[in-house]
Amino acid sequence: MPSKTSQRTLSTAEERRATVMRTAIDAFAARGYYGTTTTEVAKHAGISQAYLYRLFPDKEALFVAVVDHCAQRIRECLADGAARAESGDPQAVLASMAEAYARLIADRGLLMVVMQANCAASEPAIRDAVQALYARQVEYVRAASGAAEEQIQEFFARGFLCNAVVAMEAEGLDTPWARTLTLGLRHYPAE
Amino acid sequence: MPSKTSQRTLSTAEERRATVMRTAIDAFAARGYYGTTTTEVAKHAGISQAYLYRLFPDKEALFVAVVDHCAQRIRECLADGAARAESGDPQAVLASMAEAYARLIADRGLLMVVMQANCAASEPAIRDAVQALYARQVEYVRAASGAAEEQIQEFFARGFLCNAVVAMEAEGLDTPWARTLTLGLRHYPAE
DNA sequence: AGAGTGAGTGATTGACCACTCATAGGGAGG
């Protein structure tokens, strides 16, 4: 019967959930867990706010789902970096992972969601999600690189430096202090 | 006339402002700029919410004032660390500053306010305050230590690592990943 | 064609929040 426009109009709930998790990143990235409204998230996903509550039990579960989604994308990115390493040497693997990470955070959203989650850790469920995120990341980096503890720690320290620099929007600044912090940091332009 | 209790009942506005900036730290540290209510801040300071608005023009100005207050305390702490250095050697000065910083962030509040401010940088006034904070910190560390750019950068990278670890409450955890991240980090118990 | 299932929404609710205003009361100077 719908001969003209063969486009289907309805999606499955699972497809919608995936869309929401993708589009909610930018919303939560800008204003964090408390500062983002469910109406805003719904608008980004192109659905009504009421339906958002059919897809997720409440705002907290929605946020945790978004954080988990980001965690998974970061892991995939690290794995991709490890696969591209030119040799099995721990330092080479770490460098290749760092390069992949630098490319990943070219879009601010992903990174900012993780920082926002880190800051909203006073909610137990969110703190648990953040701890799980870093637990899996650290274990993965350890396993994939085989590097020494100190090297892994420094890898993450540099990662946190990246995060902070991006969060405070200091990548573009042409001041001495900003140049000191961003020394040697690869900065890929957005998209 | 008030012979029994000689305690005064009124304070000057300046004294009250100082009290608010001290007590608001814990409130903003836990739930950030958006998640903290002005009523909460007023209650912590022991004044009415209405009077808070006589001391500060609005919530944003209040938050920025608290961030500036934290920035000043951190600078004092770094200066104190530099003064205690055993020699003028850049590495020794940096190490002494790091030690002082580790002691400072024994109370989570100060550090979390800075992280929360970093995450609320979508508000221009807050972003400016955060950038000013790090600008002065980096310049101070550079001037006081005389260290090379790379060393200064690594100093701050380790600082951000500290921040993240404290934020996600991983200092106490006895898991391999948490131990990797906290390697060699001095952890002073609260208060 | 008609019944049943799941996608999707408009309207609403009660709680709460940033911010305001009229006013009460302490303390110092005259």
Add this chain to the structure above:
DNA sequence: CCTCCCTATGAGTGGTCAATCACTCACTCT
């Protein structure tokens, strides 16, 4: 003792937010 300024508050106000509910419509199976 009176008065004037400053500290301080109670009682709102308009607006917004998370969450709910009754309801419509699209699609499928028989």
